Amino acid sequence: MKSCFAFGNKLLQKEISKLNKISEVALIGSGTMGIGIGIDILNKTNLGITFIDISDKSLERAKNDIGDYFGNQLTAGRILQNQFDEILGRVTYTNSFETLSNAEIIWEVATERIEIKKSIFENIEKYADPDKLLLVFSNTSSHTTEELAVLFNDSLLRDKFLTGHGYFPFHANRLFDVMKGKYATEATYNMGIAFAEQMLEKKVIALRNDHHGYIADPIFEGMGAIISWDIKNGQDIVELPQVFAMLTANPFEVLDRTGHMPYTECANHMGKALPADDRLRVVYNQENRHYPQWIEDLEKAGRIGIYSSEKEGFFKWDGKPGREKPVKVYDPGTKSYIPINEINVSDYFSLSKADAIDHRESSIKSISGLIKVARSSDKGGKTFRRYVIPIMLYSLDLIQDNHATVADVNVSSKVGLRFKYGLCEIIDGFLNYFGIDAFINLVKKAAIENPDRPELYDIDGKIGPRQGKPSLLYKMKQNGWINILGYGRIYGTPVSQRNFITDKMDIYYNDLRYVYPTTKERVASIIFDNPLRGNVWNKNTIDQLDHAIGISVDLYEKGKLGAILFTASGEGMRMLGADARQFNKGWFSAKKGYQFLGEEEASYFTKAGMKLFRFLQESPIITVGVFGEKWGGGAEFTYFLNQRFDLILKGVEFDSIKRENVYRTKKNYNQPEIEYAILGGFGAVQELVRLGFGESLVDELFYQGLTAERAYQLGLSNGIGENEYELLEKAFEIARMKQKYxxxxxxxxxxxxxxxxxxxxxxxxxxxxxxxxxxxxxxxxxxxxxxxxxxxxxxxxxxxxxxxxxxxxxxxxxxxxxxxx
Known part of the structure; x- marks a missing residue:
């Protein structure tokens, strides 16, 4: 959204009010991450941006990249020329730090080097307007908030300082970390979370206490570091990371896309600063170095990835910008690029077996496939046990040491690092297959196979950094727990997480946010929260909504809840229909075409959804929805609610009469199923009839769609408005007032x-x-x-x-x- 909303939290309202008045963000640093942040802010807000960088070359690249990005939007017809001009008109590029005086939010995105950060922070202290300034973010992959906050002499700036970190590519990656640390006030912390969560539409990992690299970065950095010392030739860069590619991607390919400097700077800092009990300390401290010599050789030669002049890094890349592919691989022995050879299948036969399991189960990167590899005696199994097992144990360490919740680890790996299954889902899969005792034996087998790194596999608390800290696995065994996540009763996707402090199960939603009702207001809020996917209906969403409704009904029976406000995050509060992939057997391939699930499985999505929606509709709980553009099942869901409030939307659409793109009012209610040979599977026709629509009006909605104004005229909408905040405020107030009695x-x-x-x-x-x-x-x-x-x-x-x-x-x-x- 272009604004923030408190959802009944009176303590947050003051900070929200300030955030909704900001106009200018200063970005210090115009590299890859700074450009991504700039694009994201321009896309999602009306804020002005000032890029500050001492390098004219970097500023010019930022200007060109941002111009190209929105130029592509213009060419594709997503925006018009006047919008393109307005967006670029909101950006300023300068070498002068004096412009910091105009900013309400200052965001340092320059470097990991502490001496450079210190110089930047001195300029912030010199030029920022303390009365205007709300927040200072520093984008760091390894430093703690406290390490950086003390670079400020002014206690007021320390109060307003947070570390805030996004993931590549920033504008297309949902994960964002906010870390409070020792000095930031509670108001600053809450403001930083709200800004990232609502205005930037991110999935936020909010950490009160400092931890080097948050959660995702030390996992990813560890994935690269743990392999890097074993690289002897170019083919090793291709073959050894295959086990991580089964989870997400080859980390060296990712580093080529993001640039090597953040990794090497992080490795230097991690090697010096990681606490004594950190399991991964050893991978940043070998051969009296923090990362291998061959990576330093690459960096000195300027071979730092796709953005180097020759597009050289761990791989040599070729192709159009944004579509580059590796064509050769760096060979540390010869310091040259060599052909990428075919992988010897007999060495890695378990990976082929895992692939066969995926085909048989109509899946991709399945946990069953990972288990097959982990059990194998070939090179695939050995590399899995050498590299992946320590990362799994490290994840459990983060939870055990209260650096992260189970959800933090799963979200960080699944959303930020783009694992097919989050690390905690993978751990659960292994525990369910092996049982805790057999999994412990698998870890001990890995320790025997890797005597050069015994501390990485210690779970008994006997050696290395974890000495005196037996693994969380033993607490689980003692309590008879075999899962660290809880799973939905419909499709078995994650909906809750084990709290190892309270020993209870807490909410964990990847695609929703649940805001509990306050004692006075008694209004819960359920926000569909995956805007990058258009807030679609899928198995995860159904499981999470079912779980959230269960919590709400329990609160209702206790008199602690009287109403639920439903809305969607993202610009325009958009809500799409069912994810079409739910109805295709396995992973969709255009070459294969549609693969039929079978009638029973296909129809179960409707059956499960209708049972849940009907239960909600017939319950005594007051339900109010605030949405913008709605398609298919997104529109159908709202027909089951007591009240519907619609955001008046305007945007670029193709006018089929004029044969050109025009800027006009968009349709809020859309039922396009006939055009795709499907149906309104969540009861569109029958629910519209129940709501009083005759055949002609049902036809109008299906064949033309309805704008907010037209829906209000027909009585389908109970209120409309052009301002997201005001519409949410109005709907929330109606829910609040009606639930009171x-x-x-x-x-x-x-x-x-x-x-x-x-x-x-x-x-x-x-x-x-x-x-x-x-x-x-x-x-x-x-x-x-x-x-x-x-x-x-x-x-x-x-x-x-x-x-x-x-x-x-x-x-x-x-x-x-x-x-x-």
């Missing part, structure tokens, strides 16, 4: 009467019976409280008691047995 008995009876009137028509005898029962305290335990308010209006009355008591008319909480048929 929403007595469960009357709310349930109201839903019952609506349902009966629709399916059965008018029935005066039934209404008479309902009236008698409503005024009977034995059947309606709320009637005394409610009537006192009515009869003594304006007087002092007892607070309403809104927990569920007795049997509610027409509604039974069957959430726990919803799918038992």
């Amino acid at each position: 929403s007595y469960p008995y009357s709310a349930a009876l109201y839903n019952k009467q609506k349902k009966e009137a629709f399916y059965e028509g008018c029935n005066d005898d039934r209404l008479t019976k309902d009236t008698g029962e409503t005024f009977n305290p034995e059947k309606n335990p709320y009637i005394n409280n409610g009537l006192i308010r009515l009869l003594n209006m304006g007087g002092r009355n007892p607070q309403p008691e809104l927990d569920v008591r007795g049997k509610l008319p027409g509604w039974e909480n069957n959430y726990k047995t919803l799918y038992q048929d």
Whole structure:
């Protein structure tokens, strides 16, 4: 969104108000990461940006790259010329630090070198306007917040300082880290999270306490470092990282795309600064070095990846910008580039077996395939045990030492590092297959196979950095736990995480955000939170929403919740329909075409969704939705809610009469299923009829779509507006006010009467019976409280008691047995 919203959190409202008034961000550093941040801010906000860099060459590259990016948007018809001009008009490029005085947010994105950061921080201290400044971010991959905050002499700047870190490519990667550290105030910390989470639309890992590199970076840096010392020739760079490519990608290919300097600077700092109990210290301290000589040779030669003059790094690359592919590989022995040879299949036969498992299970990078490799005696199995097992153990260390939650580790690896399955899902998969004892034996087998690095495999707390700290695996064994994540009851995707401090299961959603109701407001918020994917419906979303509804119903029964606000993150609050891949057997390939799942499996998506939506619709909980552009299942979901509020949207669309792109009002309600040979599988037709639409209006929606204004005119929308914040505020206030005195008995009876009137028509005898029962305290335990308010209006009355008591008319909480048929 272009603004932030507090979702009922009064403590956050002050910081939100300040954030919504900012106009200027200063970016110090115009390299790859700075450019990505700049593009992201320009895409998602109306803010102005000033790039500050001492290098004219870097500023020129930033200007060209940003111009090219939005030029491509213009060429593709996504924006018009006036929009292109407006966007580029919001960017300034300068060598002068004096412009820092205009910025409300200052973001240092220059380097990992502490001496350069110190010089930059002196300029911030000299030129920033302390009255205007809200936040100072430093993008760092290895330093702690405290290490950098002390570079400021001014305590006010320390109060406003956070480390904030995104991942390549910044504008296309959802993960963002915010670390508070010792000095930042609570207000600064909350503001930094809100800015990243809502304005930049990121999945935020929020760390109160310092940890070198947050969570994702030490995992990724460790993946590269742990292999780097074993590289003897070019083919090793191709073959040894295959086991990590099974999880995500060859780390050396990724480093070529991001540049080597952050890695080498991080390795230098990690080698010196990692705490004594960090398992991975050894991979940054070998041969009296922090990274191997051959990587230093590459760096000295200027071979630092795709952005070097010859497109040389660990690989030699060729191809159009953004579509480069490795054509040769660096050979440390000859210091030259050699052909990439075919991998000897007999050496790595387990990888072929894993691939066969994926084909058989219609999957990709499956955990079953990883287990197959981990158990094997070939080179694939040995490299997996040598390299991947320590990273899995390190993840458990982060949780054990309270540096991260289970969710932090899984999100960091799955969202930021783009693992097909997060590290904690992989660990669970291994524990479920082997059992804890057999998995421990697998780790000990890896230790025996790798006597040169015994400390990497220590789980007994006997040697190396983890001495005195037996692995978390033993606590799990002691408590009889075999999972660190909890899984949804519909499709078995992650929905909760084990809290090793409280020994309870906490929420963990990758595609939703759940904001608990406050004691006073009693309004929960459920935000569909995967805007890069358009907030689509898939197995993960269904599992997470089902889990969130379960929590909400439990709170409702206890009187702690009366309403739910639903909305979507991302510009325009867009909500798409079902992910088409849910209906294709296996990973979609254009060459293979559509692969039929089978009728039963295909229809189960509708069955599961309809059970959940109908349960929500018929529950006494007040439901309000605030959305913008909605397609297919995204629109259908809102038909089940009590109230719908729509954002008036304008954008570039192709006018088929004028045969050109035009800027106009967009449609909020779209049901395009006929155009794709599918159907409205979440009940569009029947729900629209239930909402009062005749055949002609249903046709209009399906064939033309409805703008917010048209939907409001027809009564489908209950409120419209052009400002996201104001629309959310209005909808939240309606939910807040109506839940205050929403007595469960009357709310349930109201839903019952609506349902009966629709399916059965008018029935005066039934209404008479309902009236008698409503005024009977034995059947309606709320009637005394409610009537006192009515009869003594304006007087002092007892607070309403809104927990569920007795049997509610027409509604039974069957959430726990919803799918038992």
